[in-house]
Amino acid sequence: MKIRTGLRFKAQDSYDFNASAKKWSAFSAAFVLMVSMGTSPKAFGAWPKMQKYNLVFWFKNTTCALRLVPCALCLLLISCTSNITGTESVNAFISRMVTTHQFEESELNELFQAVEIKEDILKKISSPAEGLPWYKYRKIFMTDARINGGVKFWQENEPALTAVEQQTGVPAEIIIAIIGVETLYGQKTGNYRVIDALSTLAFAYPPRSKFFLGELENFLLLCRDEHINPLEPVGSYAGAMGMPQFMPSSFRSYAADFDNDSHRDIWHNKGDVIASVANYFVKHHWQSGQAIAIPVSATGENYKTALTGDLKPDLRLAELESLNLKISRPLPSSTKVKLLAFEQQQGEELWAGLDNFYVITRYNHSPLYAMAVYQLSLSILNKKGTFP
C-alpha cells in the first residue's frame, strides 16, 4: 500500500547539507569560544586599562549583544540542516511506518527529502498565549470583529448549523465560537505545511517529540485515507489543521463528512467543519441542554481550598455552600461543579464550571480557552438576536 498511487512529491534541489552543517558547526563553535573568552577580561588583567579608557560600558553592552549571536547561529544551524533524511530518528520513524502500516520506504524517503525543519516553530512552541492572565487573554478573543464574524458565519451557514444542532444537541453558538477562537472563521488557519510543523516538533524538539511523532504518524495515515498529498495541507505551527484546527489524531477520530461526498474536508467545506466540531463534542460527552458555566460569589476565603488544578467537576452544591460560596442560578442538587478562578486586574472572578465546560476543555485543556469560547458564544448569540 502506498500513500497515494501516482503521488508526486516535489523534492528540493539536491544540496550538500552535511557539508554545510559541518561548516556552520565549526563557525558556531569558534564564535562561542571567541565570545566566552572575551567576556573574561579580568582573567587576562585587562580590566584596569579598560576602566581607564572608559571602555567598560561599551564592553558590557557589546558582549551582551554578542552572547545572543551563538543562539541565533544555533537556530541557523538547524535551518541549514533542514534536509532530515538519513538521520537516525527519521530512519527509525520511516521503518516503523513501513512495518506497522505498510508504507513504501522509498516513497517516504522521497517525501522527507522535501520536508523542512522550521526554526521559528521552535521559538513559538515556547510561548503559548495561555500564559497570560484572564483579563489579557479575554481581550484577544472578545473583539467586535470576532463577534460580528460569528453572526455572519451563522447567517451564511444556517442550514448546516441547524441540522447539526438538531442531530447532536451541540448549540450552534458553541460550534461557531470554537471556529471563531481557533481561526477567526477560517481566516487564520496557519501558513505552515503540516508536515514541516509536525516534523520540526517530532525530530527537533525533544520535550514533545513522542507526542508529535504520533501526530506525524496519524497525519500520514489520514493523507493516505483521504487521498491527500502530504506536502499540501497547511496549518498552525503545531500542526493543527483547517478551520477547526484539528490535530491529525483528532481528525482521524472525530472529523465528519456532512455532505456525504466521501471526504472529510475541514479546510474548505463549512458543513464538514461544523459537523466535525459537533462530533468532537459529542464524543467527549456533551450534554444537550445543560448549562456550561455559572458565576459564583464568595464570602471570606474558605473557597480557596477548592481551587485545585484538575478541571473535572468535583463539588456538589452543598459543598459550595459550606465553603461560603453562592451560585448565581439555581441548579439541580445532584449537579457537580468545578470551582474556577479567573484573574482580573483587581482580584479574581469565580465561576462554577459544569460538565459541558469540562467538555470544552477537551478541545484545548486551558480553562481560559474554554471560558473565552463560552463568553464569545454568548456574545454571538446576543448579537444575532439584535438582527431582524
Ligand SMILES: [Ca+2]
Ligand atoms: Ca464532505
